[in-house]
Amino acid sequence: MSYRSSVRLNRRHFLSSVAIFLAAGTSASFARSISGSLPWQALASDPPIQVVPGGWYFFTPQEAATVEAIVDRIIPADELSIGGKEAGCAVYIDRQLTGPFGSSSRLYTKGPFLPGLPTQGYQGEANPAQRYRAGLAAMDAFLKQRDGKSFVELQPAEQDAFLTEMEAGKIALPNGIKSAGFFGLVLQNTMEGFFADPIYGGNKDMVSWRMIGFPGARYDYRDHVTKHNEPYPQSPVSISGRPEWLGKGI
């Protein structure tokens, strides 16, 4: 009985929200008719702002050191490329956490907070900025208790072992933080920093693009589509350009 009434209530709730949404939609009149030329303005642009390394906008120095150490284990310097730290992955994450990503400002962030399916990703209340702050503190609290050291004081092999256990969800971090979930977040953001356009702070000198042969911010290959089994001759280009624009080759 109570189940039924709650369903009915929910449905009424839902229908009335839809009604409110529709009413708001029609009265706000975002739609407009355009005839003749399409709207266009001289000098129009909304470019991303070049991230300049130096200083931390979100992380404390301690947090920054931990994140730099993590990204350098996820992407270690080797014969393929420089490491995640030198590539600027920590700078990328720092700047992202101060922006709309860090505060989830473009996501629905009200409850209910229910455990989701694995395919649904993180379903909790905390935004990424809060998750980094709590997750990094929990990692160091855990390691201090277990090994008497913080993450940055561990040897690289020990760091790898710890991160591997985190990824497998075998570490019981304090305050109910899921180690696999937090590791997944850092891994995701590290890859973004490494592969995103250098304008966002990572992927220094387009290192990852040079490594995998990605041509960058280009959008026309008509001169090359018929040239099968030939490498694409142009070096990658960032939103902010490439060294060749300054008359420099690499």
Place this chain on the structure above:
Amino acid sequence: MRALLLTIAVVSAGIAAPAIAADQADTIIRGQYQSVLGDCSGCHTRPGGKPLAGGLPLQTPFGVLIPPNITPDAETGVGKWNATDFHNMMKTGIGHDGVRLYPAMPYPAYTKMNDQDISDLWAYLTTVEPVSNKVEANQLPFPLNIRLAMSGWNLLNFDATPFEQDSSKSTEWNRGAYIVQGAGHCGTCHTPKSFLGADKNSAFLKGASLQGWFAPDITGSMTSGIGRWTEDELIAYLKTGVNKHSIASGPMAEAIENSTSQMTDPDLKAVAVYLKSFASDTAAVQSVKPDEKRMAAGEAVYRDNCSACHGGSGGGAGPLFPALAGNSLVAQDSVETLVRLVLEGSQAVHTKGAPTTPAMPSLAWRLNDEQIADVLTYVRSAWGNNAAAVSSGDVTSVRGNLAQ
């Protein structure tokens, strides 16, 4: 237009003198067409404003002039003028009450119009909706603001010779010459000016700078002019704003929208016949090849910013993206328009024949002055183009003017 048609309908419906009424309607309609040929609204109508009630300020090398209200409003327009006043003004630049006009009003061209066309135009202007809008046309600094000074200017520069038919040429050619030199006042923008602001008739239609744009050479030159355009391509450009060589931008886009796209097909043909009759010079000046480092930098900038639309070899893409190889706008002596297009971007004019309005984005945020100079240097020298290199100072000065 609706008011006009209504007037005609009402007048035609009158019983008293239908013949005279019909004549008036014809006169007014002919006069309206003269206003299309003369592109009155190009200057005298503010974008989005009431027709002919006064335009946007014109930046001349001598100072600012504001095109006045030419609706029949008695206080702020030309309501107190009569047909003779108007005729004198068009022929001599001296308006009602002896007020001397500045030649930003192209009376040096309109003086070529015949009496019939001028009186038709006046008949039309008297039917326009009167709008009360006070315009202080003269914003020039002292001493140029003294209108009497223009009597001296006229003595030195003004040639009141009416249009003369050239009997050795076809009727069509003569009609084209009459439109281009007279009502169409093409030379007002496209003919270089002397230091006094008068047309240098020895360089008729050779291209000139005005209002932050360079109105290109439209003579028969194979490099900088329209020598490579066929008559049909020229007609398509004037009618739709686009042909395979070029897409109109800036003030020409406005002239096409308000004037040439509304000209009749026979008149467009006549204009094309006349303009194509100019001698084509093929002796291209061999400019010094720019240094290789700048060409390499320019090519890299071109490849990453321009080639997706304009093609890896400057071939463009049909009517949507103009070819840059062999493009006469690219080869002008002045790079003012080129730099401006790269900085500001541009949108094709919307006409009935070409409604798509493809646009070029602004690159001012992405490229610095050096890079723009390099890419334009490359474009002006690559694929058979052969125009002088561009300095970053050229770009800096255009960027500075746009920022104002």
